[in-house]
Amino acid sequence: xxxxxxxxxxxxxxxxxxxxxxxxxxxxxxxxxxxxxxxxxxxxxxxxxxxxxxxxxxxxxxxxxxxxxxxxxxxxxxxxxxxxxxxxxxxxxxxxxxxxxxxxxxxxxxxxxxxxxxxxxxxxxxxxxxxxxxxxxxxxxxxxxxxxxxxxxx
Amino acid sequence: xxxxxxxxxxxxxxxxxxxxxxxxxxxxxxxxxxxxxxxxxxxxxxxxxxxxxxxxxxxxxxxxxxxxxxxxxxxxxxxxxxxxxxxxxxxxxxxxxxxxxxxxxxxxxxxxxxxxxxxxxxxxxxxxxxxxxxxxxxxxxxxxxxxxxxxxxxxxxxxxxxxxxxxxxxxxxxxxxxxxxxxxxxxxxxxxxxxxxxxxxxxxxxxxxxxxxxxxxxxxxxxxxxxxxxxxxxxxxxxxxxxxxxxxxxxxxxxxxxxxxxxxxxxxxxxxxxxxxxxxxxxxxxxxxxxxxxxxxxxxxxxxxxxxxxxxxxxxxxxxxxxxxxxxxxxxxxxxxxxxxxxxxxxxxxxxxxxxxxxxxxxxxxxxxxxxxxxxxxxxxxxxxxxxxxxxxxxxxxxxxxxxxxxxxxxxxxxxxxxxxxxxxxxxxxxxxxxxxxxxxxxxxxxxxxxxxxxxxxxxxxxxxxxxxxxxxxxxxxxxxxxxxxxxxxxxxxxxxxxxxxxxxxxxxxxxxxxxxxxxxxxxxxxxxxxxxxxxxxxxxxxxxxxxxxxxxxxxxxxxxxxxxxxxxxxxxxxxxxxxxxxxxxxxxxxxx
Numbered sequence: 001x002x003x004x005x006x007x008x009x010x011x012x013x014x015x016x017x018x019x020x021x022x023x024x025x026x027x028x029x030x031x032x033x034x035x036x037x038x039x040x041x042x043x044x045x046x047x048x049x050x051x052x053x054x055x056x057x058x059x060x061x062x063x064x065x066x067x068x069x070x071x072x073x074x075x076x077x078x079x080x081x082x083x084x085x086x087x088x089x090x091x092x093x094x095x096x097x098x099x100x101x102x103x104x105x106x107x108x109x110x111x112x113x114x115x116x117x118x119x120x121x122x123x124x125x126x127x128x129x130x131x132x133x134x135x136x137x138x139x140x141x142x143x144x145x146x147x148x149x150x151x152x153x154x
Numbered sequence: 155x156x157x158x159x160x161x162x163x164x165x166x167x168x169x170x171x172x173x174x175x176x177x178x179x180x181x182x183x184x185x186x187x188x189x190x191x192x193x194x195x196x197x198x199x200x201x202x203x204x205x206x207x208x209x210x211x212x213x214x215x216x217x218x219x220x221x222x223x224x225x226x227x228x229x230x231x232x233x234x235x236x237x238x239x240x241x242x243x244x245x246x247x248x249x250x251x252x253x254x255x256x257x258x259x260x261x262x263x264x265x266x267x268x269x270x271x272x273x274x275x276x277x278x279x280x281x282x283x284x285x286x287x288x289x290x291x292x293x294x295x296x297x298x299x300x301x302x303x304x305x306x307x308x309x310x311x312x313x314x315x316x317x318x319x320x321x322x323x324x325x326x327x328x329x330x331x332x333x334x335x336x337x338x339x340x341x342x343x344x345x346x347x348x349x350x351x352x353x354x355x356x357x358x359x360x361x362x363x364x365x366x367x368x369x370x371x372x373x374x375x376x377x378x379x380x381x382x383x384x385x386x387x388x389x390x391x392x393x394x395x396x397x398x399x400x401x402x403x404x405x406x407x408x409x410x411x412x413x414x415x416x417x418x419x420x421x422x423x424x425x426x427x428x429x430x431x432x433x434x435x436x437x438x439x440x441x442x443x444x445x446x447x448x449x450x451x452x453x454x455x456x457x458x459x460x461x462x463x464x465x466x467x468x469x470x471x472x473x474x475x476x477x478x479x480x481x482x483x484x485x486x487x488x489x490x491x492x493x494x495x496x497x498x499x500x501x502x503x504x505x506x507x508x509x510x511x512x513x514x515x516x517x518x519x520x521x522x523x524x525x526x527x528x529x530x531x532x533x534x535x536x537x538x539x540x541x542x543x544x545x546x547x548x549x550x551x552x553x554x555x556x557x558x559x560x561x562x563x564x565x566x567x568x569x570x571x572x573x574x575x576x577x578x579x580x581x582x583x584x585x586x587x588x589x590x591x592x593x594x595x596x597x598x599x600x601x602x603x604x605x606x607x608x609x610x611x612x613x614x615x616x617x618x619x620x621x622x623x624x625x626x627x628x629x630x631x632x633x634x635x636x637x638x639x640x641x642x643x644x645x646x647x648x649x650x651x652x653x654x655x656x657x658x659x660x661x662x663x664x665x666x667x668x669x670x671x672x673x674x675x676x677x678x679x680x681x682x683x684x685x686x687x688x689x690x691x692x693x694x695x696x697x698x699x700x701x702x703x704x705x706x707x708x709x710x711x712x713x714x715x716x717x718x719x720x721x722x723x724x725x726x727x728x729x730x731x732x733x734x735x736x737x738x739x740x741x742x743x744x745x746x747x
Contacts, residue, residue, distance in 0.1 A: 051319030
């Protein structure tokens with residue numbers, strides 16, 4: 001949970017109150033906090049004078065606009081064919097063992113969430129993952145542990 | 155004009171006409187599901203696909219405008235095969251427990267399945283794979299996602315007609331569903347229970363919550379005295395579900411049918427509609443007096459009507475700051491309920507604990523209204539069960555009544571008398587007209603200055619109507635209103651209600667009195683009315699309402715003899731202490747999502 005506070009107001013000031021502003025507002029909130037709280041969606045709905053169901057409907061359409069609580073770092077493991085063939089399952093298993101969470105879960109300290117994603121366009125350097133917006137490619141189980149340990153120490 | 159050929163027949167249509175409507179001109183029927191006359195084109199169910207000569211793919215007839223020289227085939231082998239597959243694909247994601255479904259034989263998908271898909275199942279039944287949600291949280295309706303084909307009629311209804319958008323499309327692909335905010339229970343979101351979505355759902359995904367069996371139980375309980383009241387809009391629509399054309403009035407036959415069903419007293423909501431006019435009219439005049447003469451700054455004007463429970467819930471969610479502008483009068487249904495277990499019980503010498511109060515309403519929000527905790531001023535639940543017009547038709551069929559050949563009979567007494575002013579409550583503008591007929595006469599001692607009492611400016615299907623009535627020749631008590639111009643407005647459909655409410659909230663409206671009905675056309679177009687309901691059908695029901703009014707001997711609420719009697723015997727006078735106890739209510743602020 002994060003404090004909605006002036007966040008929504010700030011985004012609305014930046015992008016305006018038109019219906020077209022909905023996407024950039026939601027993207028910016030997620031950009032800062034990784035997911036949309038119910039309060040944030042209700043607040044956006046009020047500011048844009050649309051219904052909260054409509055905001056939720058829009059957000060839930062996009063995989064990257066999460067409406068469930070997520071950790072500070074969202075790890076998305078590419079599940080599409082090339083990455084699968086190049087060892088995606090081993091990567092996933094290594095992360096699960098390191099963080100002691102399963103796919104879809106968030107660590108108790110709210111630092112990491114582990115999700116799958118559809119193709120992120122790094123087939124030529126498979127297997128790939130995203131951590132927030134940053135891609136990591138040509139991974140091995142050893143390499144991915146180093147990457148995540150780097151985030152643990154941040 | 156555009157010339158095109160459909161199934162080798164020539165047809166001329168104005169520019170912009172869809173292929174679907176062009177085909178109708180020729181009497182060619184193209185099946186549809188997501189299409190609805192009240193709503194914008196969606197083109198998502200694909201059932202209406204047709205073949206266009208020279209085009210590579212099939213086109214959706216509902217969304218494609220006719221163009222010059224077009225050659226369309228609506229029933230080629232390619233079309234038939236595609237349509238069959240489309241129906242079968244819809245069925246593979248639709249829980250087909252038809253014999254147990256409330257919409258059995260009234261389901262548009264079932265009708266298509268009957269035409270296009272029989273024999274072996276072609277596609278896997280996917281409904282067993284998914285855990286669907288059935289939401290029974292609202293007292294008005296049930297939302298069963300396993301029956302949903304995602305045609306989005308409900309979503310378009312809630313947004314375009316009602317501007318509520320309590321439901322929207324969520325997720326995508328095979329996970330797509332019609333969802334409230336974060337899939338919360340419908341009872342916990344901004345939904346007004348108006349039932350317009352229920353009226354438009356082609357399948358059993360949205361149906362009213364039925365209380366038919368509980369009403370039968372009460373009828374067969376010899377210990378109970380079951381009182382039934384019927385709303386004004388039911389008598390002009392019930393016939394449609396019993397084989398009549400839209401616009402046929404069946405008042406007398408309906409009363410006989412209710413008696414044959416076994417209701418102990420068959421009474422009329424119109425009686426309390428007349429009473430509402432006395433209470434609400436007096437409330438308005440009192441507010442005007444306090445504001446204009448006493449200079450009381452606390453008085454909230456304009457005053458909104460409060461008969462429509464969908465509108466009440468809408469304003470509670472959306473404009474809580476305007477709650478003081480709502481009339482404190484209960485709706486006629488709830489006034490009736492409270493009186494059925496007090497005044498009626500006394501008059502007829504019946505123990506009120508033995509009375510079961512049932513109402514027949516064109517409305518699903520009335521089910522919710524009857525369940526509100528405020529609605530127990532008789533010491534009991536004032537209205538026990540609310541049935542829609544559709545449910546009454548089901549009961550008539552269940553009882554094997556030959557409705558068409560019934561004698562016409564009159565309502566029982568007391569609380570069965572009514573006037574034309576009460577009947578027109580069922581159409582948009584009706585409450586306003588009834589109120590003006592009485593208020594004008596109270597203030598001036600003369601009839602309202604419109605030919606034959608018909609106040610034409612407040613009638614009709616315009617979304618927002620305005621009128622000004624100049625008050626002249628007032629009696630001594632009301633001379634502070636001499637020369638005043640009473641400004642009124644009327645809105646129906648919450649999209650229009652929202653326009654007026656916003657203007658009032660922003661201080662941009664100069665009205666004194668505003669009538670609002672949540673449903674398009676008013677109660678005649680209510681969510682509990684026969685399916686289909688659309689513009690043409692609402693128009694016919696409206697005409698029927700006004701002819702019912704014209705044919706009644708009494709057409710002003712204050713002339714209703716039973717209304718005069720209840721004030722003499724029981725309530726003393728409008729807005730008395732007793733009236734406030736039984737006939738008035740209060741409202742609550744609600745969340746805005």
